[in-house]
Amino acid sequence: MSRSVTILVGTTTGNAQYCAEEAAFRLKAAGGEVNIRQMDDLDATLFAEGGLYLVCISTYGQGDVPDNARGLYQSLVTAKPNLGGVRYGLISLGDTSHAQTFGFAGRRFDTQLTKLGAQRVGEVLTHDASSGTMPEEVTAAWITPWFALAVEGDATAA
Numbered sequence: 731m732s733r734s735v736t737i738l739v740g741t742t743t744g745n746a747q748y749c750a751e752e753a754a755f756r757l758k759a760a761g762g763e764v765n766i767r768q769m770d771d772l773d774a775t776l777f778a779e780g781g782l783y784l785v786c787i788s789t790y791g792q793g794d795v796p797d798n799a800r801g802l803y804q805s806l807v808t809a810k811p812n813l814g815g816v817r818y819g820l821i822s823l824g825d826t827s828h829a830q831t832f833g834f835a836g837r838r839f840d841t842q843l844t845k846l847g848a849q850r851v852g853e854v855l856t857h858d859a860s861s862g863t864m865p866e867e868v869t870a871a872w873i874t875p876w877f878a879l880a881v882e883g884d885a886t887a888a
């Protein structure tokens with residue numbers, strides 16, 4: 731059973747990176763092997779070998795993915811790879827002051843990954859920048875139960 735997690739970061743001003751670092755710290759404490767990758771210059775071939783991923787992404791513009799996530803997102807849309815071997819968790823950052831497009835980038839990734847056959851593990855963690863909470867704090871509370879769920883699911887599938 732693999733305990734390896736690839737964390738993918740789509741960010742503009744660094745909040746998603748803080749989430750990724752907090753998640754990595756706690757995943758390692760729980761026995762995980764972690765690789766953090768910025769989405770810049772990645773494309774859908776990244777998922778070719780399957781495995782467990784944690785997508786940490788914020789929303790920009792008017793419900794858009796951050797600039798550094800554009801290439802990966804477009805590649806998923808156009809190449810349409812079969813992601814049957816992929817499982818993923820999702821941390822979606824946004825701000826409810828953008829009421830019409832709150833968390834849309836996370837939603838876009840979630841929809842696209844699921845459409846291509848990937849299986850989401852657990853509920854999406856959504857952070858609202860207007861909530862008064864820190865994204866890394868909510869990540870700290872969410873990540874260990876998420877990993878337990880992922881490992882449990884893997885054992886069931888094996």
Ligand SMILES: Cc1cc2nc3c(=O)[nH]c(=O)nc-3n(C[C@H](O)[C@H](O)[C@H](O)COP(=O)(O)O)c2cc1C
Pocket residue numbers: 740741742743744745746747787788789790791792793794796823824825826828831832833834859
């Ligand atoms: C110019 C701009 C546009 C934004 N547009 C949205 C949006 O459409 N929807 C949303 O939920 N959040 C939006 N946000 C809020 C960010 O997603 C939020 O602040 C997030 O925590 C930033 O994370 P990051 O530092 O990882 O990029 C926007 C922020 C800025 C500065």
